[in-house]
Amino acid sequence: MSTRLSQLFVRTLREDPVDAEVASHRLLVRAGYIRRQAPGVFAWLPLGLKVRRKIEAVIREELEAFGAQEVLFPALLPREPYELTGRWTEYGDGIFRLKDRKDADYLLAPTHEEVFTLLVKDLYSSYKDLPLSLYQIQDKYRDEARPRAGLLRGREFSMKDSYSFDYTDAGLDLSYQQHRDAYERIFTRLGLEYVVVSADAGAMGGSKSEEFLHPTPIGEDTFVRSAGGYAANVEAYRTTPPEAQPIEGLPAPLVFDSPNTPTIDTLVALANEQQPRADRPWTAADTLKNIVLALTSIDGSRELVVVGLPGDRDVDMKRAEVAFAPAEVEPATEKDFAELAKLEGNPGFVKGYIGPWSPEGAVIGEKSATGVRFVLDPRVVDGTQWITGANVHEKHVLGLVAGRDFIADGTVEVADVRAGDPAPDGSGPIETARGMEIGHVFQLGRKYAEVLGLKVLDENGKLVTVTMGSYGIGVTRLMAAIAETTNDGKGLLWPKNISPFDVHIVAAGKDAVVFETAETLVGSLESAGLDVVFDDRPKVSPGVKFGDAELLGVPMIVIVGRDAANGMVEVWDRATNERTSTPVADVVAALTK
Amino acid sequence: MSTRLSQLFVRTLREDPVDAEVASHRLLVRAGYIRRQAPGVFAWLPLGLKVRRKIEAVIREELEAFGAQEVLFPALLPREPYELTGRWTEYGDGIFRLKDRKDADYLLAPTHEEVFTLLVKDLYSSYKDLPLSLYQIQDKYRDEARPRAGLLRGREFSMKDSYSFDYTDAGLDLSYQQHRDAYERIFTRLGLEYVVVSADAGAMGGSKSEEFLHPTPIGEDTFVRSAGGYAANVEAYRTTPPEAQPIEGLPAPLVFDSPNTPTIDTLVALANEQQPRADRPWTAADTLKNIVLALTSIDGSRELVVVGLPGDRDVDMKRAEVAFAPAEVEPATEKDFAELAKLEGNPGFVKGYIGPWSPEGAVIGEKSATGVRFVLDPRVVDGTQWITGANVHEKHVLGLVAGRDFIADGTVEVADVRAGDPAPDGSGPIETARGMEIGHVFQLGRKYAEVLGLKVLDENGKLVTVTMGSYGIGVTRLMAAIAETTNDGKGLLWPKNISPFDVHIVAAGKDAVVFETAETLVGSLESAGLDVVFDDRPKVSPGVKFGDAELLGVPMIVIVGRDAANGMVEVWDRATNERTSTPVADVVAALTK
Structure with a gap:
């Protein structure tokens, strides 16, 4: 096959589009x-469209x-x-969303679990x-708040x-693995570096979930990995809790005045003045920061939850969203604090001085006087001692002991994750990196089948609920990711198996011999089964043609110039940027080797 | 390639879907x-999906x-x-239509003229x-009032x-012809009978338009054709006007009482009693029926128009819609008649007795006393004499002469078209038939380019407006049309080039030799390049398998039964329904010949 650039519906632009933030766009x-x-x-x-179809073909092959x-x-x-399934609202x-002429509700589906289950x-x-x-392979729609980065x-x-x-858990494991393996083959064939990271399965109600992330500084996701092979997205990272400590014999809490402690360091310094720990001085990691979060559930109800975490960590709102999904999470407002202050048994709950305890006993936690839910970072294990607010302006307490002085309602993973934190599988300290999600594999389990009534008869004639997996690859995003990775700044540079053409022939010059040689080459390359684009534009300068060739991104370029008179052309390998003077007769061999 | 029916995601149903009106559905x-x-x-x-993709491939090939x-x-x-372009409203x-989260308006495009022009x-x-x-090739959406007939x-x-x-009219003619020719090749390759009929180009604002209709009794379109080669859809049929007659010397109109004339025949009989024409008796074709239509334009304004046509014809509302497009047309209501009766200079306008004349002169027509627009069937040429209402209860007038007694504001094609009417090109009387639109070719002209500013520089450096064509094939409808035509009542029966498989092998029996022979055949047919589906279901009876094979519609079936022990199988050609006992060794040859 061959295409003449003069006939191809394409125009290159010299200027970047004003809204383009990334190279692929x-x-x-x-x-x-x-x-x-x-x-x-x-x-x-x-x-x-041509490149997109080639990517689709690779995906189809590996799935089939x-x-x-x-x-x-x-x-x-x-x-x-x-x-x-509740997702219309979620x-x-x-x-x-839209309505038809009979006022019936429709949506442009963002994903199709429900209808596949029903089918x-x-x-x-x-x-x-x-x-x-x-x-x-289907066009999907999502009303993103901030569409950005072109196709990304x-x-x-x-x-x-x-x-x-599947109808057994083992069956689901196998189907999951088949998809996972196919995804690895797909991304490998497309030459795209990827990391498979554990993802949090919570929001979709499933049991196991992994993401294929392409590491790139422009990625929207942060993930962590260890040299020993652990990888997870930040939402899925699980904190390794320290061992619980004996409570017996620990000193009673000490309330102290804490004016002029604008920072955690000043508070810690003051605590060490008041009463250092028996074993060592207090540090920032010994302070307990109590953050009030407001959760809005799908039915619209609002709950205030207090999250306790070491003072040297911050709440990562993305992790909090996953931890509390499907509820929406936001920091508590002044109004929320006023609500807290109205609760029976509340000790004052002064902002900046909130703590789970007052001299009368525990004040947060479902079993406490106020009944407010209190969830803790996994590091706050029984027997650990803390410096925290005393619920009174300019008063803190030190030596508050978890499991003795306050009541937790469970743990929660909302603290930020940092380079150097330990991988949960013991494979060493983690580093953090940015990635772009290019694939997702997911064990949905029986959630959808349950709700939609998908059951089959098993070997014993008993109705059993089907267990499902859900697996996605963003095709157009994938194309952008490849463009993002393979371009060399001057232009696109496609992997050979998805390039719109195999060879880009440039007629660089006005002489008849240039065009005749180029035409001959088009013919012989076509005959050799290559898909050729021929820049046959008569009045365009070689410089512009070279620039366009670089921009379009076909990996092999043949320049037919003045030397054509001597039977020589240049074969330009974009990947290495090497230009090799080659006899016309050898071009087919050079390009098909 | 081969597929095992036991693995294929398919289930045949014994019962017709309750909402299915046509065979394809x-x-x-x-x-x-x-x-x-x-x-x-x-x-x-x-x-x-497999059949659909094959149809798409044929279309792509012919267009490229x-x-x-x-x-x-x-x-x-x-x-x-x-x-x-006004189509958002039209x-x-x-x-x-839908809105995004920022309240911006969007549509699901029913056709893409605008954005192609802008591109x-x-x-x-x-x-x-x-x-x-x-x-x-793209998925389109239309909020049909009455979706029906499955994919149709x-x-x-x-x-x-x-x-x-194109930038010249001649160029457009050529592009139009290229599409038209490609469409002929596409429908021919798909084995679908078609008639190319002239269509009315009015609504889209263009100049030339033809439809490809597949003749079928379940078609939604009526078209007309003559033995001499004329074909048009009913909306595009143009009446051949008779020659105008000399007015001079014709008698003055005669108003007469017309009680007890419930039908046109009784009215004609009475007129002949009153005063026959000089040359011959009055007939129904000499009565002038005046119909008041209400036109609602896009801006919502309502206009009453009187349409005069021979009394032996009815208004065809589909033709009226095209004639008055883009306005919407409906018969005038009682309220509309009351409005007419309020007009200055109105002679009474009694329903059932409406006419364009009263003894004081013309009463309909833009230049008449009432100023109401009056359009005439093309048969009402100057010098023709008519019997029509006198605008008074139980009074008619005869001998009213067109061009003398009433003023027309032009002609209009709204009268129904009947078998036996003359083809406008003189190719003989027409017959009418039902057809299904499977393709449409359309010279849009400069309408869209004008509105959207698509101009190019011509050879002289002058900006000229581009002229466009628009050409459509309903891919999914086409598939249904083929299914509708090729099925034999028992099941689908695909043309070979779009059948989901080339051969359907049925293992009819439980003996090992049956399955072994079938497996061998699958292998050899695959090796011969055929795409095979193998009904390998172990516990399904031959009868059910035959029924399913007929239903699925693969045109060639190979039945491997008891005779397999003797090296014989049956090759079943669904199109002819011939079953040929064939040695296993000859099957590949029989199927690839």
């Missing part, structure tokens, strides 16, 4: 692959290799299935029908979503 | 090709053969471009860039829409 627009239609919504030009079957759902779906502002329920009824893996976070995007159906 | 659902998600919205199962290039637009588009209830404007600026034909009229459907861009 800049280059895909400048090279004429995509064009913006609305915020986060793009049209695909011939070159963009293990027996996954392709189906296709519409984007427009009725409200009912999403109502049954999605909040994040989805597009399998519609068709299948026996364990003999399982396992089953279905997938689709769009409001319309192509996604490959798969769903697996 | 019944069979595509029963054979497990599609599943309903909402009214007019379907999910595509593996078999359905003449240089059309594929792009892809989103379904979700902003309001603005559609606002500029579409009325027919489209899905070309964005990229191109010179006549050298033209001609250009772009296309996409859905609210979500896949459409191939192309747009051509």
